[in-house]
Amino acid sequence: METRDELLKELTVIEKWENGQSDLWIWDRLGRLPFKILDKITPQFIHNKVGKLLEEVGNYIQTGGSYLIKEDKLFDKIEKETGKPINQIADIKEIPLADMNKISEELTGQRKKFATIQGASTGIGGIFTLAIDVPALMGISLKTLQEIAIIHGYDPNEKSERIFIIKCLQFSSADIVGKRAILNELSSYYQQGSGSGEMMSQLQGWREVVYTYRDQFGWKKLFQMVPIAGMIFGAFTNRSMINDLAETGIMLYRKRRILERLEQE
Numbered sequence: 340m341e342t343r344d345e346l347l348k349e350l351t352v353i354e355k356w357e358n359g360q361s362d363l364w365i366w367d368r369l370g371r372l373p374f375k376i377l378d379k380i381t382p383q384f385i386h387n388k389v390g391k392l393l394e395e396v397g398n399y400i401q402t403g404g405s406y407l408i409k410e411d412k413l414f415d416k417i418e419k420e421t422g423k424p425i426n427q428i429a430d431i432k433e434i435p436l437a438d439m440n441k442i443s444e445e446l447t448g449q450r451k452k453f454a455t456i457q458g459a460s461t462g463i464g465g466i467f468t469l470a471i472d473v474p475a476l477m478g479i480s481l482k483t484l485q486e487i488a489i490i491h492g493y494d495p496n497e498k499s500e501r502i503f504i505i506k507c508l509q510f511s512s513a514d515i516v517g518k519r520a521i522l523n524e525l526s527s528y529y530q531q532g533s534g535s536g537e538m539m540s541q542l543q544g545w546r547e548v549v550y551t552y553r554d555q556f557g558w559k560k561l562f563q564m565v566p567i568a569g570m571i572f573g574a575f576t577n578r579s580m581i582n583d584l585a586e587t588g589i590m591l592y593r594k595r596r597i598l599e600r601l602e603q604e
Contacts, residue, residue, distance in 0.1 A: 341436060343604055346597050349436060353594045360518045392474050399481065400501050406481045407496065413489055417442060432492035436593065442490050447585040450483045454577035462573025476577055480508060480584050487588040491596050504588075511580075511587040525591065 341349070398404035410428065418425040420442055421434050431439075454476065461472035484504045485495040493500050503525075510521045 340433070341600070343601065346436075346601050346604075350594065350597050350601075353590050353597070356590050357522055392477055395474070395477075396505065400498070400505060403496065403501060406478060406485075408482055408485050410489055413486060416446075417490065428489055428492060428494045431489065432596075434492075436596065439490050439593070439596070440589065443487050443585070443589050446486050446490070447483065447582070447589075450479060450486075450585065451578050451581050454479050454581040455574045458573035458575070458577030459570045460573075462569030462571070463567060464569075468569075472573065472577070476580065479577075479581060483581060483585055484508065484588045487585065487592055491592040493592065493595070503591075507588045507591055508584065510591070511584045 395404060395406075399406050414425040417431060417434070417438075421438050423430070423434065425431060457475050457479065458472065461468040461475065481504065484507050488495050488500055488504060493503075495501055495504060506521055506525065510518055513521060
């Protein structure tokens with residue numbers, strides 16, 4: 340296990356990353372402008388897809404819906420990497436942070452490749468296949484965050500963890516004002532633990548997650564609406580989005596694990 344000094348050093352790195360998120364403000368603002376204009380001319384079936392996605396996120400929070408993953412393969416991977424028997428998620432809590440980070444990075448690489456292929460394939464048909472790409476990318480995102488949660492010893496079968504996962508999704512697609520508000524919410528979450536009943540009330544605006552998630556495509560997704568040429572932009576955009584999301588998940592879950600270990604000491 341890490342020493343207290345090592346944990347504090349890791350915590351400093353994460354806090355520096357949190358402060359650096361303000362650099363994304365202009366990017367996020369510019370990224371949303373085109374979609375606000377395009378929203379008025381977007382076909383109704385795409386709006387319907389987003390509405391259905393809204394329901395699915397709600398189901399995920401309540402029950403996990405169809406997005407919950409099976410842990411067995413992930414357990415085998417962690418066991419192979421660490422040499423320690425893993426029979427349940429609780430067994431993962433004590434593995435070194437370095438191993439958690441290594442496994443997270445490896446799985447992130449796999450998810451980015453899958454998202455790249457997904458973006459390229461749905462970019463072929465332009466705006467019509469974009470309706471397929473939105474829910475597909477949401478599914479990849481939720482699966483990636485659940486894997487990161489398990490790697491850090493947290494169980495996405497618990498409702499409180501699914502709320503935290505949605506907060507990670509929310510954070511990755513928010514502007515600087517939203518990011519700061521979410522970090523403030525999570526600070527109380529860290530202090531009170533995963534059993535905090537306040538997190539659900541803090542998530543009253545979770546419906547905005549889906550719309551923000553769509554809006555953040557912005558000009559990144561603009562050119563994916565052009566048939567054939569959209570393959571290139573779709574592949575690049577999906578890869579970039581999963582990369583940013585995975586980075587958010589790793590940092591926020593890593594911070595939780597560090598704070599818990601410091602508290603144990």
